[in-house]
Amino acid sequence: MDRKEFFSIVGVGAASALVMSCVGCSKSSDSGKSSVTGPTGVNFTLDLTLAANAALLNNGGYLAANGVLVAKTSAGAYIAVQQSCTHQNYPLVYEGSSQQFFCNNHGSAFSEKGVVLNSPANRNLTVYNTLVTGTSLKVYS
Structure with a gap:
């Protein structure tokens, strides 16, 4: 050659x-179609006294566990949504100051109720229930 x-x-x-x-x-x-969905059959409890969960003691704090993003809103309520963006499965962050979930990869944003605010995502997040009992936070489907 x-x-x-x-x-x-x-x-x-x-x-x-x-x-x-x-x-x-x-x-x-x-x-234009989103196919990323959140985990099903979610049922776990976080001990709010553990150092690993300390972020949830502060309003605006959040953490990821079991494919779920758990956050404490600026009003002090606990909310939980799927951890990944519905656009292309990138991890989300919670921005307490703007009261939204945000994907740093393509810019999709979601309300605290999981509703799409910004494209390219076109499907809402899967939202999970939360229940506080003493120092335990249960997250479930």
């Missing part, structure tokens, strides 16, 4: 890789 043939083959391979990576990000490949 001579030098010209080598660069021709390498160029075609690199171009193919570039095209495939661009196709993967195109809007047409997304088809």
